Amino acid sequence: MINYSIEKEYEGMIDAYQKAGGDRNSLLGEGTARLVIHENKVLDQNGVAGIKIETRETENGVNVNLLVEEGVKIPHPVHLCFGVLPQEGLQQIIMKVNAKDNSAVSVVAHCVFPNAVKVIHKMDAEITIGNNARFDYKETHYHGEFGGIEVIPRAKVKVGKAGVYQSSMVISQGFVGKLDYDFDVFCQEEAVAELVVKAYGKGVDDIKVWEKIHLDGAGARGLAKSRLVLNDKAKAEVKGETYGNAPYARGHVDCIELVNGTEAVAIAIPIVSVTDGRAKITHEAAIGSIDKKQVETLMARGLDESEAVDVIVKGILK
Amino acid sequence: MLEIQNLCLSLNGKKIIDGLDLHVNIGEIHGVLGKNGTGKTTLAYLIMGVGNYTPTAGRLIFENEDITGLSVSQRAKEGISLAWQEPARIEGLSVRDYLMLSGKSRGVKQVEDYLSVVGLEPATYLDRDIDNTLSGGERKRIEMASILAMRPKLAILDEPDSGIDILALPSLLEAMREMNRQGSSVLLITHNEKVVEIAQRVSVMCAGSILKTGEPGQMNLWFKENCQPCAHVNEPEKEGNKR
Numbered sequence: 001m002i003n004y005s006i007e008k009e010y011e012g013m014i015d016a017y018q019k020a021g022g023d024r025n026s027l028l029g030e031g032t033a034r035l036v037i038h039e040n041k042v043l044d045q046n047g048v049a050g051i052k053i054e055t056r057e058t059e060n061g062v063n064v065n066l067l068v069e070e071g072v073k074i075p076h077p078v079h080l081c082f083g084v085l086p087q088e089g090l091q092q093i094i095m096k097v098n099a100k101d102n103s104a105v106s107v108v109a110h111c112v113f114p115n116a117v118k119v120i121h122k123m124d125a126e127i128t129i130g131n132n133a134r135f136d137y138k139e140t141h142y143h144g145e146f147g148g149i150e151v152i153p154r155a156k157v158k159v160g161k162a163g164v165y166q167s168s169m170v171i172s173q174g175f176v177g178k179l180d181y182d183f184d185v186f187c188q189e190e191a192v193a194e195l196v197v198k199a200y201g202k203g204v205d206d207i208k209v210w211e212k213i214h215l216d217g218a219g220a221r222g223l224a225k226s227r228l229v230l231n232d233k234a235k236a237e238v239k240g241e242t243y244g245n246a247p248y249a250r251g252h253v254d255c256i257e258l259v260n261g262t263e264a265v266a267i268a269i270p271i272v273s274v275t276d277g278r279a280k281i282t283h284e285a286a287i288g289s290i291d292k293k294q295v296e297t298l299m300a301r302g303l304d305e306s307e308a309v310d311v312i313v314k315g316i317l318k
Numbered sequence: 319m320l321e322i323q324n325l326c327l328s329l330n331g332k333k334i335i336d337g338l339d340l341h342v343n344i345g346e347i348h349g350v351l352g353k354n355g356t357g358k359t360t361l362a363y364l365i366m367g368v369g370n371y372t373p374t375a376g377r378l379i380f381e382n383e384d385i386t387g388l389s390v391s392q393r394a395k396e397g398i399s400l401a402w403q404e405p406a407r408i409e410g411l412s413v414r415d416y417l418m419l420s421g422k423s424r425g426v427k428q429v430e431d432y433l434s435v436v437g438l439e440p441a442t443y444l445d446r447d448i449d450n451t452l453s454g455g456e457r458k459r460i461e462m463a464s465i466l467a468m469r470p471k472l473a474i475l476d477e478p479d480s481g482i483d484i485l486a487l488p489s490l491l492e493a494m495r496e497m498n499r500q501g502s503s504v505l506l507i508t509h510n511e512k513v514v515e516i517a518q519r520v521s522v523m524c525a526g527s528i529l530k531t532g533e534p535g536q537m538n539l540w541f542k543e544n545c546q547p548c549a550h551v552n553e554p555e556k557e558g559n560k561r
Contacts, residue, residue: 227409256409296368297406299390300399301420301468311419315410315447 009085010036010043016112017081020142020173026079026108033078037062039091050074051105061092061122066107070100070130078105083112084119087148093123101130101160109139116177117148124154129191131160137167147175147203155183159191161217168196172317176205176234183210189217189246198227198317201234201264212241215249215279222251227316230257230264241271244279253283258290258316260309319344319503320365320472325376327360327526334360336526338376342472347494347504349517349534351541353548357526358507359403362476365505366400367393380472397471401478405461407449413460414444421467432466435496437489454481462493466500473497474505479513491516511538524548 013036018024027034027044033051036044040062042055050072054065068074084091099105113119129135143149151171159165165185176199185193195211207230213222224240242251257266270283290312298308320342327335334357342348352358363369365378367390378386385393408416417429430440436459446452448460458481465473475494482490494516497504508514520537521528522545530540 291406292370293368293402294406294408296366296390297402297408298419300366300368300394301464302391302394302399302422303419304391305389311411311415312408315408318410 009038009041012085013038013043013081013083013112016083016085016114016142017110019114020110020112021140022079022081022110026077027081032076033074034080035064035078036081037083037091037093039084039089048074048076050103051078058092058094060090061094064093064095066095066097068099068103068105068133068135071102072100073104074106077108080107080109081112082109082121083114084121085115087115087117087146088119090120091122093121095123095125097125097127097135099129099133099135102132103130104134106136107138109137111139111141111151113149114142114144114174115146116144117146119149120152121149122152122154125156127155127157127165129157129159129163129165132162133160134164135166139167139169141169141171143171143174143177145174147177147205149175149177150180151177152180153182157183157185157193159185159187159193161188162190163188164192166194168198170317171199173200175203176201176207178205179207179209181209181211184212184214185222186214186216187220187222190219191217192220193222194225195223196225196227197238199229199236200313200317201228201230201236203232203234205230205234207234207236209236209238210241211239212243213251214243214245215251216245218247218249220246220249222249223254224252225254226256228257228266229260229313229316230266231260233263235265237267237269239269239271240283242273242281242283244272244274244281245276247276247278249276249279249281251279251281253281253285255283255285255287256316257285257287258313259288260290260313319381320505321379322365323377323379325361325364325378326374327364327371328374334526335364335373338527340521340528342503342505343519345498345501345503346519347498347506347517349506349508349514349520349537350523350528351508351511351514351520351537352523353509353545356523358509358523359476360526361523362400362474362505362507365474366390366398368400394470398474399465399468399470399472400474401458401461401465401476403476403480404454405448405457407452407457409447409449411448412444413446413448416448416460417464417467420464421469424467429463429467432463433460435466435489436460436463436493437486438463455483455486458482459486459490462490465502466493466497469500470502472505473502474507476507477509478506479508479510487513511541514538
């Protein structure tokens with residue numbers, strides 16, 4: 001139930017959630033697991049059978065424990081909405097996720113900071129995926145049009161035998177501000193990990209992405225993928241690290257950074273390491289301007305150059 | 319419809335297109351037949367205005383308007399389009415969206431029909447991206463479908479048959495006929511003597527020039543007799559000259 005005194009904040013969050021691409025209806029109804037947090041206040045929380053969400057408000061944020069019970073497959077996505085509506089603020093989310101053996105859950109998160117001028121959003125997550133469990137996490141951010149935000153997501157992820165962990169983070173609307181992303185994933189035997197970050201940098205946005213995947217079990221597989229488009233004076237540094245430490249581990253680092261204009265700066269640092277001769281890790285990185293042939297292909301269908309570039313950028317960030 | 323007058327292009331001192339004249343009539347499929355390296359793709363690029371090529375001389379007249387200085391978009395809006403020999407891959411752009419943006423106001427049903435014409439099952443392909451997950455042949459057939467969706471006045475098809483398996487060739491030829499039925503003139507660039515038989519007229523190209531124009535049977539014979547082997551790759555003999 002929503003407390004009357006926080007109803008206004010809740011409505012503000014839901015409006016921002018919708019502007020960030022969320023579906024208002026997904027946060028309604030008893031059949032949907034959800035969590036809405038504004039600054040350090042839990043505005044709405046609902047669990048469903050098989051999933052437990054526990055929260056504790058702290059001085060600067062909220063501690064969240066999310067537990068998916070063994071063998072339970074949650075049919076509908078769990079919806080999370082975190083944000084700070086005022087121009088200034090600090091939000092620190094400390095999250096522990098435990099998806100027990102043979103469970104499956106999909107989480108859709110929207111992080112909204114529509115008015116940020118001086119906002120810091122930190123997330124420290126410990127994620128444990130059980131044997132043969134599956135955890136899909138899709139996070140979309142909206143940071144507004146001022147660029148005054150610093151987002152610092154950190155995660156340590158352990159994926160059990162034959163478990164699957166897929167994570168994507170997308171910031172394609174408004175400014176990014178400062179992003180310092182650091183995810184570290186450890187995969188056991190036959191486990192699969194996929195990390196994807198997509199961001200559209202503008203103005204003086206400053207993007208740092210560090211994706212690390214340790215393939216420690218035989219037959220483990222990993223993909224560290226990043227797609228960045230940089231305009232104006234935006235800069236980005238992407239480090240994709242994959243370690244093949246076990247027989248038949250397979251990993252790939254895949255980075256594309258498109259630089260639009262003369263003042264944006266893109267750096268890609270792929271690190272691939274193999275400590276078992278039967279493992280194989282590959283990488284590819286492409287940095288540069290938007291491919292002229294792609295632009296001309298669309299122009300030959302009647303699009304103006306700027307429309308063609310827009311289609312290509314949207315595709316990269318989709 | 320398209321009149322190319324004395325078109326020339328030199329790159330690094332080498333003549334790539336050398337005083338080329340070509341006339342494409344309204345409603346015709348006009349073949350350009352030539353071996354590898356004769357400048358066929360460069361000619362396609364010059365007509366479409368892509369590839370950073372600027373003619374060193376000559377004019378391109380389309381529907382009585384000089385389009386030599388127009389941008390790619392402007393030429394497309396005038397009614398010219400190009401199916402590339404090696405079409406670009408665009409990550410995140412679905413087949414559906416590519417065909418819809420090509421076809422502007424045309425609906426999904428028509429887009430599905432165009433995929434069927436080129437022999438691709440709509441349910442399988444509409445939601446796929448035109449990226450590296452498609453084979454070369456699939457991507458080329460989608461390129462043909464996008465031309466069908468666009469319905470340009472002049473479709474330039476650059477080697478539409480290259481990379482296409484023999485079983486798919488009939489659907490490709492049908493796509494060209496369909497373009498023609500829709501009212502598009504087609505400039506069909508190829509080195510395949512069988513494919514060019516679909517044209518009403520054929521021009522034989524060598525070393526950046528058009529040597530001879532006529533009906534397909536005659537031109538195929540002339541091509542065989544004079545261009546296989548070719549004794550004049552860098553100095554084409556004009557019509558009437560004896561080898």
